[in-house]
Amino acid sequence: MAKNIVIFGEVLWDIFPDGNQKLGGAPFNVAWHLQAFGANPLLISRVGVDDLGLAIQTKMQAWQMTLAGLQIDEIHPTGTVKVTLEKGQPQYEITADCAYDFIDHQQFPPLGANFWLYHGSLALRNAVSQGSFRALQQQADQIFFDVNLRQPWWTAVTINSALAASQYVKLNTEELTLLTPEFASIDLAINHLLSQDSLQQIILTAGEAGASLYTQGDRQQISPQKNTTVVDTVGAGDAFCSVCLLGLTSNWPPSLILERAQAFASAVVGIRGAVSEDPHFYQPFIQAWRL
Template sequence: MENNPIIVFGEVLFDHFPNGERVMGGAPFNVAWHTQAFGQTPLFISRVGPDATGSLIRAAMRLWGMNLDFLQQGSIYQTGRVQVTIECGEPSYSILPDQAYDHIQMQGLAGIKHTGILYHGTLATRSPVSRNTLISLKKLHQGRIFIDVNLRQPWWNKSDVLNLIKDADWIKVNLRELQALQDNMADIQTNMEKFLFQYNLEGIIVTCAEKGALALNKAGEFFSVVPTTSVDVIDTVGAGDAFSAILLLGLNLGWPLGQTMERAQAFASAMTGQRGATVNDLNFYKPFLTF
């Protein structure tokens, strides 16, 4: 199934839930985890600390068959941690400052095959060290850049995010994020068109929670998908990351955008029936390997 390499840059952490449960997460990590299960070999670039949770992440990646060559380990900063609370069915995040993923180094990354797709979010760019590393990677990259916007208070500002989008080919935002990044909101499709042409994008995806998702590409194709109603929702943590993983798969394998959106929505809906953003049972993925 693999075509060009998928390079995934950003945070890896543990989501801590109110019931005491903890689940590996971080949007880039979740995306890398899913694409691995779907037959790709993502190059995951991040950093963990000299602690037990960092060791757990490395062990889990090894068991999952993931490439660990670019998962850095520091000696000072701790592995990322986020406290998750569920309010009215939606996750809320308390993100600690100065975590290991804020200190991703460029050392050892120049030799990566810089083609295919480079995926990154926005959280790991909050720190100058990781942000400068990403800038260096983008200068070397010769393929597409896919930005998964995640606006987490207080760790973002509008001008920085818009500067990142200037380098992008594809972006994914949710409806609230699209509103936060635009000065004047008309109807959603019109605003997607304005965003696409303003930043010369190949495509823009807008997720709308329980209402599904919308896509527009530079060819003018517009698609709308809605979630399945057959899943008993446990939580929506990581549903957007599941959506992103299928988007990357579709872009990498050349699927039509409409087909990619349908498959992404199906997988994201299935993920809402799971606790947390990752699943370490390959049987969960099997129904989605026969698209």
């Protein structure tokens, strides 16, 4: 298994209508899952000097995640998101000007060579974190871009720039349509993206319809099991993405990546929130995959 994975972006608290708070942020969720699977990622993010920030540090330490890339911001608060569920689908109200918007590249720990870089979209909304990301981007060996568009916190210019620098991309069908409105079909849009720059592989998720993995001239597809129990879909895409990244860095074949990513995402939608704090939740996958 490849060990040198750097995760850049937001860590925050998802706050549900009943007042329940769950750890969140796509990069954090991916890092949390990867840690459970033994990949030991380095999370580069930023939290405030507040109770929520301290709670994140405590949770990370309990999960044996390194704090080397977690910066402390004395001005801006730890990130929060109000989550509401409409017909089972999450809707997000994302607080602006949080600590993760001000990630400082001068505070990066030593990164080593030949690392994989994972990032999403949200932490690119602010010029400070975006500038720090650009500095990190130039050092990465391989880049995995998890497109997670949250209105109004993205622009086509920023997303297209990130796409042009990435080798691997994950997005859903709605995001694909938003980014490529000029194309009449999914296949045309995918082919257009794959024909550009350095992009080698696109993973397209479609909820209940499953997911597809595209490379030049090839497509593999998988559907979820029909007996999947759904508590909420918060973090389902992050769960899928974490296993895709694990598989890519471990040289699994594409069909196996899809199969395992779908199985894990189906398990995560059966719990409240994006991650489980119970190590036993991960054990069946660790044993089945022989990690």
